Amino acid sequence: MNEPNPPAPAPSPCEYTWAFLILRLFIGLRTFLEGLEKFELGGTYSFANYYQNMGKMAQGITGASFLPLWATRNYAHSLGYVLLLLGAALLLGVKTRMTLILTGLLYVSLAFGLMAVQENEGVAWLGIYVGLIAGALVLVRHDRFGAWPDRRS
C-alpha cells in the first residue's frame, strides 16, 4: 500500500495579501476611470459634458426599456460621482469590505439597466466584474495597506 501523497502546501498569508491587493487595485482603477470617462465628451472633461452624457444615457435607456425617465435620470446623474467615490475608496483602501459590497451592488444595478435594454454583451462584461468583486470579498480578510482598514474579524 502506497503512502498517501503529502498535502499541497497552503498559500502563505503573504500570497493572499498580494492577490487581494492586485484585485483591489484593478477593481478600484476600473471603477474610478469608469466614473471619470462619464465627464468626457469630444476629448474634453467637464461637468457640462457629464450632464449631457448622463442625460443621453437616461433617455436612451428609457427609450429602449420599461424604465421610467425619472428613475433613469436620477440614477444616471448620480452614477458618475458614485463610481468615482467607490473607485477612489478601493484604491486608497477605505473600509474595503463595505466598499466592495457597494461596488458589487452598483455593478448589479448597471447590469439590470443593460438587461432591461437587452444589451447582452454589456451584461456579460459586467458579469465578469461582479465575479471579480465576489472573489475579492472572499479574500478581503487579507486586505492590507488600507488608508482606513476594516475592523479585523
Added chain:
Amino acid sequence: MTTTPSQPTGLTRRDFLSAGAKLGAAMLAAPYIARAAPPAGGGDTINVALIGCGEEGRVLLNAALKIPAIRFVAVCDIWPYNRRYGERLLKKFGHDAKPYEDYREMLSDSPGIDAVIVATPDFMHAEHTNAALGAGKHVYCEKLMSNTVEGARSMVAASRRAGRLLQIGHQRRSNPRYIYAHDRLLGEAHILGRVTAASAQWNRAVTEDLGCPAHQEMPEAVLQRYGYANMHEFRNWRWFKKYSGGVISDLGAHQIDIFNWMLGANPTSVLAGGGRDYYTNHEWYDNVTAIYEFPTSTGTVRAVYQVETTTSAGGGYHEYVMGDEGALKISENPKYTRLYREARAPEWDKWVGSGLIIRPGTGEGALPPVKPWEKPRPKLSMVSKSDSTVDVRETAELSAWDMPVVLDKAIHQPHLENFFDAMRGKAALLSPGEVAFATAVTVLKVNEAVAARRMLSFAPEDFTA
C-alpha cells in the same frame, strides 16, 4: 390694350377661375421651366442634336437638360416611338427640337447645329460620328467607340480632318471621385504604394429580352434599310455580333478604360475565356473573364476583368486597384467605393489630417454604431474585431477609409459638361477620340482572345489611331 371707362374693371367669377387655373399651372411648371429654359439670347448657347433616343440617349438627354446654355434643336431616331419620346421630353423642358428619321437629312437641314450627341447602337457610331464631324459639328459619342477597330480608327481620322472635337462617353473620366482618385490618391500621394494588381467586375442578374410596345413595330423593310434584320434584333442589338461588341463592350468598356487610365499604360497581352452558355437566342457571350498584363512604370500589373449576365453576385460593379500598401475600390455607385490600408503600410492618419482621406462613418471598417444610451467614443478608443482569424496564413484585416469627394449630379452630366466646356475653349476633353481608341483596342481584343482560346499580344502601335 387700355381699359375704357365704360368697361367693368372688377373680375368676374369666370375671370377669377381662369386666372387662378393659369397661375396654378404656371406654379406647377415653374421648376421645369427654370431648370431647362435655354438662356435667352445668350451668345454662349450651344445648339445640340441627338441621334438615338433609346435607353442611353434618354439618359444623356436627362443629364444634358440640367446643363445651362444648351439648346436641343434636333432629335433623330429611326423608330418613331423613340423619336416622339425625345421630342416630347425636350418640349416639356422648353426645347423646340425638330424630329428627324434620317440623320443625313438632319445634318443637311439644320445648319445651326453646333454639336451632335450620338447614342445609337455601336455599329452605327462610326457612320453617324464621321458624318457629323464631316458636316463641321463637334461630336459626343457613346462608348464603346465602335464595334470594330477600323470603325474607331476612322472616327479619330474624321475628327482630325474636320478639326472638330470628338469626346467618347467614358464618363468615369469626368467623375470627380475618379479624378480625385487618379490625380490625388494615386498620382500625388501614392497612397497605395506600388500598384501590383487590378480587377473589375460587372455582374448582372438574368434579364429578359426587350420586347416591343403594342402597335409600335417598324416594318421589316424600314428596319432592313437601316441595317437591322428584324425588330427583335433592333431592340436587343447588344446581344448580336453585327451590331455590337457584346458584354465586354457593353459593360466592360467603362471599366477596362479605368485599367488603362489608373495604371497609366496600355496592356501588352490579354488572355480570356467566355461563352454563350446560358442564353440560347443570343449570339454574344453571356460571360467573359479576361486577364491583361500592363507594363507600368513600377513593374508588370495583371488586371482581371469579369462580366456575368446570369448572376448579380459578387458585390455589384466596381474597379479595384491594389497596391502593396493599400487598395482602392471604386465604382460609380459611391456605396461600393472605399480605400483599404494594408497593415504594413505607414499610418494614414497624416492623410486624414491633411484632408486627403476621411475615416468611414458607416459600412465596412467603420466604428460600430453608438447605442442610444452611449456617449460618442473617444477618437483613440480600441474597436474590437468581430471576425476571427481562421488560418495562420491570413494577413491582418485591411482597415477601410473614405474619399472626401462626392458627385451630386447625374453620372453622365460632368462628362457632357466637359465636352461643352471644351467646345467653349474652357477645358480639355477628358476622353478624346485618341484615348478612347486605345480603350476600344484593349476591349475588342478580348473577344478575339475568347475565340482564339489563347493569350494574344498587343504591339504598342496597335493603340495609335
